[in-house]
Amino acid sequence: xxxxxxxxxxxxxxxxxxxxxxxxxxxxxxxxxxxxxxxxxxxxxxxxxxxxxxxxxxxxxxxxxxxxxxxxxxxxxxxxxxxxxxxx
Amino acid sequence: xxxxxxxxxxxxxxxxxxxxxxxxxxxxxxxxxxxxxxxxxxxxxxxxxxxxxxxxxxxxxxxxxxxxxxxxxxxxxxxxxxxxxxxxxxxxxxxxxxxxxxxxxxxxxxxxxxxxxxxxxxxxxxxxxxxxxxxxxxxxxxxxxxxxxxxxxxxxxxxxxxxxxxxxxxxxxxxxxxxxxxxxxxxxxxxxxxxxxxxxxxxxxxxxxxxxxxxxxxxxxxxxxxxxxxxxxxxxxxxxxxxxxxxxxxxxx
Numbered sequence: 001x002x003x004x005x006x007x008x009x010x011x012x013x014x015x016x017x018x019x020x021x022x023x024x025x026x027x028x029x030x031x032x033x034x035x036x037x038x039x040x041x042x043x044x045x046x047x048x049x050x051x052x053x054x055x056x057x058x059x060x061x062x063x064x065x066x067x068x069x070x071x072x073x074x075x076x077x078x079x080x081x082x083x084x085x086x087x088x
Numbered sequence: 089x090x091x092x093x094x095x096x097x098x099x100x101x102x103x104x105x106x107x108x109x110x111x112x113x114x115x116x117x118x119x120x121x122x123x124x125x126x127x128x129x130x131x132x133x134x135x136x137x138x139x140x141x142x143x144x145x146x147x148x149x150x151x152x153x154x155x156x157x158x159x160x161x162x163x164x165x166x167x168x169x170x171x172x173x174x175x176x177x178x179x180x181x182x183x184x185x186x187x188x189x190x191x192x193x194x195x196x197x198x199x200x201x202x203x204x205x206x207x208x209x210x211x212x213x214x215x216x217x218x219x220x221x222x223x224x225x226x227x228x229x230x231x232x233x234x235x236x237x238x239x240x241x242x243x244x245x246x247x248x249x250x251x252x253x254x255x256x257x258x259x260x261x262x263x264x265x266x267x268x269x270x271x272x273x274x275x276x277x278x279x280x281x282x283x284x285x286x287x288x289x290x291x292x293x294x295x296x297x298x299x300x301x302x303x304x305x306x307x308x309x310x311x312x313x314x315x316x317x318x319x320x321x322x323x324x325x326x327x328x329x330x331x332x333x334x335x336x337x338x339x340x341x
Contacts, residue, residue, distance in 0.1 A: 049138040054212065057200060058141025065145050072180075082183040088176065 144200075 015023045028036070049059035072079070140148035146163070154162040174180040 049141070052135045052138040053215070054136060054208070055138050056141065057144050057204070058147075059138055061144045062141065062147070079181050079183070079185075082181050083178045084182070085178065088178055 010023070012023075027033070049055065049062070142148055142151060151163050154166070158165070171180075175182070
């Protein structure tokens, strides 16, 4: 049942591509707002994967995998020198 | 400082603008908007299981997201393609760290596959014990409060009987007063009787003494007044009377 909703209250997945810039402009970019966004993201992940009765391995393994990928990205400029071929 | 002011003012200025025309989005009614106030008490119970994660790394939502367009094998094809692309373009470089990562990962996976179930059961047991303790505390608190409520009700019932208690006490006091009064009455009676008896005894004693004294005095006087002449005459008369009597008795026989 589609209900008319204000643009700034819609979630990101429901925003159409054309409305994206205006949606981004309405977000709260103050330091308090950014901290709030981090806190919301953390709470979402925590309440979905860790704060349950029978949590599994996926909860922390996803965090560790993300850490591995991020550290690879940060050290890529150093790893580049181990490449076997110069031209790909 | 001025930039911070600008940053603060910008969203407020944007909000002060007339609101944009309502964007009609196809929104399922079951999704909660950010505007609803969620009440915190009573807390909803913890969900049983966390979000589904496939192969321990990729959330299930990703597979569901790609399912309508690519079916079941879509994400795996995507993964394979990406892997080959990274390898061929050497965005992922194969060096000594790859060997180390392979060994570590194999050991980890072997450990998880073998001991995962036992560790999960142990953790569940710990959780069960914690829950049981908390539940026991809660039940005990409830029971003690219930017992206190029952005691209070009984006390209230007891208070209803206070009229009888006071009646009994009043009866007791009345009886005590009555008994005391009668005791004193008895004492008064006894004392008065004692005094009156004393007076009566005094009077009888006095009359007795007077009588005795008078009798003794009369006897003494009479005995004194009997002269020897009179004594002889009285004795002779007595003998004559006796003879007459004896004659009369002989005649009767």
